[in-house]
Every structure is written in structure tokens, then in C-alpha cells.
Amino acid sequence: MRVGNRSARSRLGRAAAACAVALAAAFAATAPSAHAEASGPAVDVTVNTQEGLGTIPATAYGLNSAVWDAQMNTPAVAGLLGQAGVGVLRYPGGSYGDIYHWQTNTAPGGYVAPGTDFDAFMGTVKTIGAQPMLIADYGSGTPQEAADWVRYANITKGYGAKYWEIGNEIYGNGYYGSGWETDTHTDKSPTAYADNVVQYASAMKAVDPSIKIGAVLTLPGNWPDGVLAAGDAADWNRTVLSIAGSAVDFVIVHWYPGGQGAATMLAEPAQLTGELAQLRQEIDQYAGANAANLQVALTEINSNQYEDTQPDALFGADAYFTALEDGVFTADWWDTHNGATSVGTAPDGATDYGDYGILSSGGCVGTTCEPAMNTPFPTYFALSMLSKVGRPGDTLVRAGTDQQLVAAHAVRQANGDLAVELVNKDPDNTYTVKLNYTGYSPSTATPTVYSYADEGTAITSAAQGSSSTQTLPPYSIETVVLTPSGQNATALTAPGAPTVSAVTDTSATVNWPASSGGAVTRYGVYRQVGTVSELLAESTSTGATLHNLVPGTSYTVNVLATDQAGHLSQPSAPLTFTTGTPSSSTCAASYQFSDGWGSGWVANITVTDTGPAAIDGWTLNFSFPDAGESVSSGWNGNWTTTGTSVRVTSLDSNAQLAPYSGNSTTVGFVGSNTGAYGPPTAISLNGTVCTTTYTS
Structure with a gap:
């Protein structure tokens, strides 16, 4: 995330505080925008259910909430967030995390709205069945204050708050020249932050050893990644990981792409795959023996473009699943309410208020006013669509498309259904989508299709199209839910998560826990190559050595079991490893x-x-x-x-x-x-x- 973006967002938060007034929830009827619906070329979408990308965790679909938001704990908001399937609520809100004192519900230098104290927040969390992501005050707090918060939350109140971040974007404390984040420590270096994180983790886990502690990093390619301040031997990520990697359980990154214009912004979710892969490489290289246990949390995400209109909704629908497919355990959208700051026009003609919230704050810029308080913006419906695609425990599987303006994601649901999310980023053309499947045979029943049209006021559902063909309108999100034919049936469970050892330049050994539920005739280790699965090895045991691998090449594999009728199980969790280069070369x-x-x-x-x-x-x-x-x-x-x-x-x-x-x-x-x-x-x-x- 670029410095300018974060500074602007700090101002947005305070603007939202000024805008937020306690009004009854109301929904303004907004008509969908008109488009020239000229048919574009047909789009081929391929879904390969043999390529598993991991299980959707209960923490997957997250959202930020903030103590300057007077609406954050109202019944109307709780109802909307519950309906959207929000699984994580982050508190007390971005940079406020580094000035907020939980005991007094105060944030010196910032506005705190009535009714936003920690207990009120936890009431909303429990009401909607979510989990909290809590920011312990690093900027102006102490390890003891954080430990006391853990004691109150989990010992005194029994809230079971599991995830605790140590500070917000602390690298923005001025150490690298740009400063928006409060940090009262004399030493503002990454070394000082990492040393203090170790102290925070020790104090907090002494109270409750079951909690998970997160340290602040930055995504590769996002400031200040790679930047060295005077006298530093390494940048922020390398320093923090090498010192605090053994003391924490997850790392925290934020992502606000810096591109300009809707077309650029809508192409940016594809960048996440490389950035998260490089982050994982840094973790593996610098975090020591604990590296394999460190998870990644994307605790702030938004596009920075057309924030309360359809393009941002399309971005969100694509980016959430891209992040989850690439291994994050939570993606938390910024923000619930944020406030109008400027007036513009999106490519579809909709009014953009410069509001990062998923719900209207009801504020005005000059004579131009947002819809009534708590009216859902399109990003709310993008978030709500996620649970139509997959719920916690369902399996993310590979989907691909031959049209860059159409994104596709797929989930094998626990009941055997297959859900395919389609995102049309073209503001003008309707596409005919041709659906193709590997490892799955849909029934002949007409699929149920959930649709969110451009600037719509609800997600609609209908039985339409077929398992092989669907129509995708401009600037829309559709989720096609298919039921299986009998050809998919097997009682075998997916094999357990595979591990790798003895990696050389041309070989690697993969082992996995056995599949259950019936007799297994053999296991196959399959490499993911786009949406094509390449069989690398077969075995009648729970291990195999892969030969003839290419030096210096990244491999992502799944293990599938075959039953006596020849049916394949669902895929294991994915395993990614990179072959080395020759130990002996000229x-x-x-x-x-x-x-x-x-x-x-x-x-x-x-x-x-x-x-x-x-x-x-x-x-x-x-x-x-x-x-x-x-x-x-x-x-x-x-x-x-x-x-x-x-x-x-x-x-x-x-x-x-x-x-x-x-x-x-x-x-x-x-x-x-x-x-x-x-x-x-x-x-x-x-x-x-x-x-x-x-x-x-």
C-alpha cells in the first residue's frame, strides 16, 4: 500500500466520525444502470475439482469496524452483517488501534463514538456468530495493557478472543520518512518493533497461552518493502521476521493497490498471487524454525477506486477469493462505515462518494448526499455473495477463464454441490459463458444462479441456464450452483495435508495422512498446471518420491485417493515447494x-x-x-x-x-x-x- 493511500484513509476515518449520526436504518431504492448489452465473444470457463486450493476457514470473510462509528453496534448493522455472513470483525479500527485504550474506551487525538466500547463490540460479534480480530495498542500502549486486555476478554468475560495484532501499520511511524501511524517509542526502527512484539507476545500468552499473536509486515512490492533506512542491514519484513518470527503465530499485511482507473483496478487482484507467494518465501527464509506455522492475515483490503460503486464490488468479489486461494486465513474489508469525502462518477454512471464503507453513513459533500444511513453499497452485496459460493469447511478448487475481463472462482461444497462464481468486469458487454469440468459431473438439473446486477439493491436467485452455458451481464457477479450426478459418488475422504522432504534439484518425497471411508486402491500425486492436472506419481502407500522434476521450479500438488470403483476422492490441501538447483554444477x-x-x-x-x-x-x-x-x-x-x-x-x-x-x-x-x-x-x-x- 502506498503512503498517500494510507494518509488519505486516515482522513476518511475521521470524516466518517463527523458524518455518523444515529438515524434509523433505511434503504434507498437505486435503479440499476443502463448498458448497451451487446454480446461479447463466448468465454470458456474451466473448473478442475481435482485441484484443491484449501478449505475455507471460519475466519475467511472479514470486515473492519471502528470506534468512531456510532452505528457499529446497532441492531440494524448487526442484522446486515449477519445476513452477509461476516466471520471476522476487526476492532478498534485501523490506525485507531495505535491510540486506543480499551479500559477507558478512549483514543487521545481521535473521536470515539458512544456505544463502541469493547463489550458492546463483542455483543455484535456474538450476535452475528463471528470472531474478533483485535489490535493491541502498540503505538501508545504497553505489553501490560495488552495483557490486561487478554485477561479481561478471555478470563474475566470468557469471550474466547483468539486473534491479536500487535499494532496497525507501524512501518508508517515516520521511520522511513512518511508518518501517519502513532508511535511514542523513542526507537521507531523495525528492530525495536520486533523486540517489543516479543515482549507483547510473552506478556499476553502468559495470561492465555491459547491466543494467536500477529506481527505487522508489508506485502512485497508495497511500500516500504525493500526500503533500507540509514544504518539498517535489512528492510522491515526481513528484520521483523528474523527477530519476532519465533514468537508470533501469524503475520499481518494490508493491500490497497495503487493503480488508477477502473480497468486497471479490476485487473489488480491477479497481483495478489505473486505478492503472497513472495511473502511466503520471505517467511520461510527469515522466520526460522517457526516459519511453517506462521499464517497470513490480510486485515485490510480495498481497491482505492470507486469505493462505493459497482467496480469496487467486482474487485472485492475477485480479490477475496484470490487471497483465500493463495493461503490467507482471513481477508478483512475496509470498512463498515467510512463517510463521504468526494463526489465522482463511476464508469457505469453511478455516483461515487469516495466512501470506503460497505454501508452508507448518510453524509453529504456539498449538496450531494449519500443514500440514507445503512443503505448497502454494492460492496456489501459482493461480500454477501461470498457465502453463496462457499461456507467454512468447503473446499476451494481451481477455476480458470480465457477472457481477462471475466474472473472465475469455484468451491466444492460439503454437500457435494459445486459453486462457480463469475465476475464480469466489462461495463458494456454481456458474455456467453461455456462451463467445462474436470473431476466433476453435474446433473442435468437446471442450476440455481445467484445474481448481483450492476448497482442492484439485492442479490436475486433463479433456476436458469444449464450446467454448460450461462449468460453473464455487464458489470455483474453471478454464482452458479450445480448439483452432482451419481458419477461423482465416493465414500473416500480427501487425504490429509501432504508434506514434502528430501527436495533436490530433480526430485522430492511427498507423504500424507491416509484417506478414510473405504478401501483405497491407490493414491495419485497431481501437479496443478493451470486448470490441467498432471499426474506425477502413484502409490499404494501414503508416500511417493517424485522424479524428473525441473531444477529451480515451483510445484503445487494435491493428493487424491482412488476407490475400488475407480472414483477419485476430493483433493488434499495443496502443497507448494520449489526444487533447488544442482548441488554440483560447472x-x-x-x-x-x-x-x-x-x-x-x-x-x-x-x-x-x-x-x-x-x-x-x-x-x-x-x-x-x-x-x-x-x-x-x-x-x-x-x-x-x-x-x-x-x-x-x-x-x-x-x-x-x-x-x-x-x-x-x-x-x-x-x-x-x-x-x-x-x-x-x-x-x-x-x-x-x-x-x-x-x-x-
């Missing part, structure tokens, strides 16, 4: 990250001839793992790029490399990134994959 390469600033970075690559023959003229090849990465400029070589593939050839001055590590040469480049900027997983010299190491 060349060595060292990739060194030097500096970064969110949208770019500097790296150097040192190559060494470790073989028996001298090299006179060399070519270096590697590929970036993310589509948003590119080389802006390079030195000490001739640089050419094709897509994400990079080729560097020698200059006359560095063409000769002596054998047996006689000498090395270093090339470097300035990279540009939109989103993640992960390092290449393998580097080749004259066609040979080198033994590759990474430093920062």
Missing part, C-alpha cells in the same frame, strides 16, 4: 538483492566458472517468476528481455572466465515491478543450470 550463480522502493529494485548476479574448462564468451539466462517484473536497465553485459525471460551476454572486458573458480564476473540491473518481484528460481550459464544462491 557454474555457480549468486543473486543478491541490493535495494528496493516498492515499484523497483536493484540486484546483482555474480557468476563463477566452477568446471574444468575455461569460458571465453558467456550467455546468462533466467526468468522472473511474476509477470509484473521487468529489467529497466542493466550493466556489465548486453541485456535483452522477452516477456519475463532475460538474456545477458558478455562484453569484451568480462568474456573470459578461468576454470575451477579461477575468477567471477558480476552483472547488475535495475528492475521495475507491478506487484511481486521474486528472484529467478534458476540461473543458467551457457545452457547449464548453475548452483544458485540468494542473498540480501
Whole structure:
């Protein structure tokens, strides 16, 4: 998230406090926008239920609430949030988390509305059947204050509050030059934050060892990721993980993409996959022995564009599931109420009030006023649609589309039904969607389709279309729910979560807990390749060694069991691992990250001839793992790029490399990134994959 975005959002929160007045809930009727519904080309959507992406947790669908919001605990709001299926409510609200004192329900320097104290908040949480995500005051509080809050919440009151963040966006405390977050500590460095997180965790877990503690990080490619302040040896994420990684249970990131315009914004959810993958790499590299246990919470998310109109709803519908598919255990939308700040017009002609809330605050900008208090904005219906697709315990499965303006996500529900969410990001065209399935045979019954039309006032449902064809109007969200035919039937449960060991450059060993519910004839280990499953190994036991893997390559696999009738079980949880580079090669390469600033970075690559023959003229090849990465400029070589593939050839001055590590040469480049900027997983010299190491 960029600094300017966060600063603006702080102002929005305070504007919302001024706007929020206690009025009865009312719903303003707003007519859907008109469109030229010229049919676009047919869209192929493929759903592969053999490619599992994990189970939807009870904490999946989250939302922020704030103590400056006088409506946060009213019956009207509780009713709306309960109907939307909200599973997590975050409190006390963004940057207020670093000025809020729970005992007195005060936030010095900020407005706190009546009726927003912790007990009132927990009443709403319990009413809607959600869980709290609580921000312990790091900026102006102490470990003792946080520990006392845990004691009151879980010992005195028995609330069972499980998830506790230590501070909000503390990296915005001015240490890197931009400051919006309160931090009264003399030392505002990432080292000081990490050391203090360890103290907070110790004090809080001494009261209740069952709680989960979260530390603040930033997503790769989002400020201040990669930034080094004077005297620092590492950036925020690396420092916090290396010191506090062993003391916490999850990490916290926020995501507000910085692109401009609806079309750019609606393409941005695809960036999350690379950014979350790179974050996981950082966790694995720097958090030590506890790395595998650290989960990721996305506790603030919004588009920063057209916040209370249909484009933001489409963004949310796509981004929630993208985040969950990529491993977060909660995605928490910003915000319940936020307040009108500016007036604009969305591409569909709807009025945008610059309001990040899912419910209207009823405020005005000049003579232009929002609809009545608590009127749902389109983002409310996008959030409500999530539970039509999948509920906690259901299995996320792979879905793909051949049209970039149509997003698809799918869930295998616990009762055997298959739900496919379709998001049309085109403001003008209706698409005919052709549905294709792997691993699932739908019945011939007409599917139930839940629809949210452009700027609609409700989600509608009807039996329409067929299991193979649906019509998707402009700027709409549809969820198609299909019932299974008898061909899907098996009593076998999914195998347990697989683990990996003995990973080399060309092989890996995968083990898993057995499937139950019947006799298993064999297990298959399948690689996810888009929406196509590639069988890598079969076994009659609960383990298999995968051979002939490609060095320096990321693999995501599922394990499926086969019963005596030849039916496949549902897939296991996904397992992702990356093969190494050869331990013995005729060349060595060292990739060194030097500096970064969110949208770019500097790296150097040192190559060494470790073989028996001298090299006179060399070519270096590697590929970036993310589509948003590119080389802006390079030195000490001739640089050419094709897509994400990079080729560097020698200059006359560095063409000769002596054998047996006689000498090395270093090339470097300035990279540009939109989103993640992960390092290449393998580097080749004259066609040979080198033994590759990474430093920062």
C-alpha cells in the first residue's frame, strides 16, 4: 500500500466520525444502470475439482469496524452483517488501534463514538456468530495493557478472543520518512518493533497461552518493502521476521493497490498471487524454525477506486477469493462505515462518494448526499455473495477463464454441490459463458444462479441456464450452483495435508495422512498446471518420491485417493515447494538483492566458472517468476528481455572466465515491478543450470 493511500484513509476515518449520526436504518431504492448489452465473444470457463486450493476457514470473510462509528453496534448493522455472513470483525479500527485504550474506551487525538466500547463490540460479534480480530495498542500502549486486555476478554468475560495484532501499520511511524501511524517509542526502527512484539507476545500468552499473536509486515512490492533506512542491514519484513518470527503465530499485511482507473483496478487482484507467494518465501527464509506455522492475515483490503460503486464490488468479489486461494486465513474489508469525502462518477454512471464503507453513513459533500444511513453499497452485496459460493469447511478448487475481463472462482461444497462464481468486469458487454469440468459431473438439473446486477439493491436467485452455458451481464457477479450426478459418488475422504522432504534439484518425497471411508486402491500425486492436472506419481502407500522434476521450479500438488470403483476422492490441501538447483554444477550463480522502493529494485548476479574448462564468451539466462517484473536497465553485459525471460551476454572486458573458480564476473540491473518481484528460481550459464544462491 502506498503512503498517500494510507494518509488519505486516515482522513476518511475521521470524516466518517463527523458524518455518523444515529438515524434509523433505511434503504434507498437505486435503479440499476443502463448498458448497451451487446454480446461479447463466448468465454470458456474451466473448473478442475481435482485441484484443491484449501478449505475455507471460519475466519475467511472479514470486515473492519471502528470506534468512531456510532452505528457499529446497532441492531440494524448487526442484522446486515449477519445476513452477509461476516466471520471476522476487526476492532478498534485501523490506525485507531495505535491510540486506543480499551479500559477507558478512549483514543487521545481521535473521536470515539458512544456505544463502541469493547463489550458492546463483542455483543455484535456474538450476535452475528463471528470472531474478533483485535489490535493491541502498540503505538501508545504497553505489553501490560495488552495483557490486561487478554485477561479481561478471555478470563474475566470468557469471550474466547483468539486473534491479536500487535499494532496497525507501524512501518508508517515516520521511520522511513512518511508518518501517519502513532508511535511514542523513542526507537521507531523495525528492530525495536520486533523486540517489543516479543515482549507483547510473552506478556499476553502468559495470561492465555491459547491466543494467536500477529506481527505487522508489508506485502512485497508495497511500500516500504525493500526500503533500507540509514544504518539498517535489512528492510522491515526481513528484520521483523528474523527477530519476532519465533514468537508470533501469524503475520499481518494490508493491500490497497495503487493503480488508477477502473480497468486497471479490476485487473489488480491477479497481483495478489505473486505478492503472497513472495511473502511466503520471505517467511520461510527469515522466520526460522517457526516459519511453517506462521499464517497470513490480510486485515485490510480495498481497491482505492470507486469505493462505493459497482467496480469496487467486482474487485472485492475477485480479490477475496484470490487471497483465500493463495493461503490467507482471513481477508478483512475496509470498512463498515467510512463517510463521504468526494463526489465522482463511476464508469457505469453511478455516483461515487469516495466512501470506503460497505454501508452508507448518510453524509453529504456539498449538496450531494449519500443514500440514507445503512443503505448497502454494492460492496456489501459482493461480500454477501461470498457465502453463496462457499461456507467454512468447503473446499476451494481451481477455476480458470480465457477472457481477462471475466474472473472465475469455484468451491466444492460439503454437500457435494459445486459453486462457480463469475465476475464480469466489462461495463458494456454481456458474455456467453461455456462451463467445462474436470473431476466433476453435474446433473442435468437446471442450476440455481445467484445474481448481483450492476448497482442492484439485492442479490436475486433463479433456476436458469444449464450446467454448460450461462449468460453473464455487464458489470455483474453471478454464482452458479450445480448439483452432482451419481458419477461423482465416493465414500473416500480427501487425504490429509501432504508434506514434502528430501527436495533436490530433480526430485522430492511427498507423504500424507491416509484417506478414510473405504478401501483405497491407490493414491495419485497431481501437479496443478493451470486448470490441467498432471499426474506425477502413484502409490499404494501414503508416500511417493517424485522424479524428473525441473531444477529451480515451483510445484503445487494435491493428493487424491482412488476407490475400488475407480472414483477419485476430493483433493488434499495443496502443497507448494520449489526444487533447488544442482548441488554440483560447472557454474555457480549468486543473486543478491541490493535495494528496493516498492515499484523497483536493484540486484546483482555474480557468476563463477566452477568446471574444468575455461569460458571465453558467456550467455546468462533466467526468468522472473511474476509477470509484473521487468529489467529497466542493466550493466556489465548486453541485456535483452522477452516477456519475463532475460538474456545477458558478455562484453569484451568480462568474456573470459578461468576454470575451477579461477575468477567471477558480476552483472547488475535495475528492475521495475507491478506487484511481486521474486528472484529467478534458476540461473543458467551457457545452457547449464548453475548452483544458485540468494542473498540480501
